[in-house]
Amino acid sequence: MNAPLSAINCFQDRDGYLSWLSDTSVQGPRRAAESDALTEIASKADVNLHCWAHGGRARLGYSKKGALASGYNWREFGQCSECGAITRIRLVAEFIDRAVRNYLNPTIYLTEQLTPLYKLLRQHHSGLIGSEYVPDRSLRSKAEQRLRAYLGDPTATLRHEDGCALTFADESIHLVGSFDVLEHIPDYRQAIREFVRVLRPAGQLFLTAPFLPASEATLVRAQIDPTADNGIRHLLSPEYHGNPTDPAGGVLCFYHFGWDLLGELRRQGFRSVALAEAWSRETAVFGNQQVIVATK
Ligand SMILES: [Zn+2]
Known part of the structure; x- marks a missing residue:
């Protein structure tokens, strides 16, 4: 199979990324191609x-809802x-496929299960494990019913995992995919330590989360504080994201990460960490799509 690949550029630091982003000889033709595709x-x-x-x-x-004042929301x-x-699901599916193609029976762990990405990937990755964070046992059977209906598989079981205390053995996983989850984990450094622990040597973490490309420092939106209402102190207006196991509710966003997240990943044991930027006309990966790639 000679499927087209997205072009991927990797960056280690803010200044290198920002100067590349402002290079009109790179970005200009991309924006023009996106504009043409959008018109079509x-x-x-x-x-x-x-x-x-x-x-x-x-x-x-095409969806009218994607047309924002700031441009089309390709992601x-x-x-x-x-x-x-x-787009973001097609892109991370590409990252995962390209990363595991040389393994015989790769074990892939996704920090999500009741989602389109899990549903699509389980069709061609037999070693795929997904999980949701459902600490309340009384809610798990309801979430499992929803999972079975969603997957069209009456035997599917919902797996609960706490990102700060994974139940996997040390060095048992080839690849971890964590997409738009880390910003909801107050002790995200512990979650990173867990990713390092469960990955095999040379195993990879693919990570997306709200990212501020111009900021070195992570923006803390909320903190755990036992003296505050509900145990949470809001430093900025609360931002909630969709929660697949609780569609009526939402899940609080604690962080918008800066480049210090890459340093944190290195400190916790990843030997190589980069911000990967992907784009391609052939795979219709448009806009500036970023995935953090960390290799143990
Ligand atoms: Zn498709």
């Missing part, structure tokens, strides 16, 4: 792509006509 899909013309989420050709979908839109995967 908005007028219902076909824009073809290779989708890594289902592993085949498809057409790029959360750009749906595949075949499997429905949006």
Whole structure:
């Protein structure tokens, strides 16, 4: 299979990334190609792509909801006509496929289970493990019913994992994928230590979370504080993200990370850490899509 690959550029620090981002000889042609594609899909013309989420050709979908004043929200839109995967899901599926293709029976752990990414990846990765954070045992059977209906699999079991105390053995996992989860874990450094512990030597962590490319320091939005209401002190107006196991509720965002997150990953035991930026016309990975790649 000669599937098209997204072009990936890796950065170790803020200044190198920002100067590349402001290089119009790189970014100009990309924005022009995105603008052309957007015009075509908005007028219902076909824009073809290779989708890594289902592993085949498809057409790029358009949604009016993706059109923001700041530009088109490619990350959360750009749906595949075949499997429905949006850009960020198609992209992390590509990262995972490319990373594990040389392993015979890779064990892949995703810090999510009741999600489109898990549902798509389980179709072609038999060693895939997903989990949700459902500390309240009385809610687990309800979440499991929802999982079974969502996957169309009456035998599926919901796995509960606490990111700060994973139940996996040391060095038992080839690849960890944690996408838009770390910002919800107050003690995220402990979660990083757990990722290091469970990964095999040379194993990789792929990570996305709200990231401030111009900021060295992580922005702390909320803190655990036993003296505050509900045990949480808000330093900024509370920001809630969708929670697949509790669609009516939401989950509090504690952090928008800065470049110090990469330093934290190195300190906790990853020998190589970079911000990877991906783009491709052939895979329709548009916008500035970032994935942090950390190798043990
Ligand atoms: Zn697809």
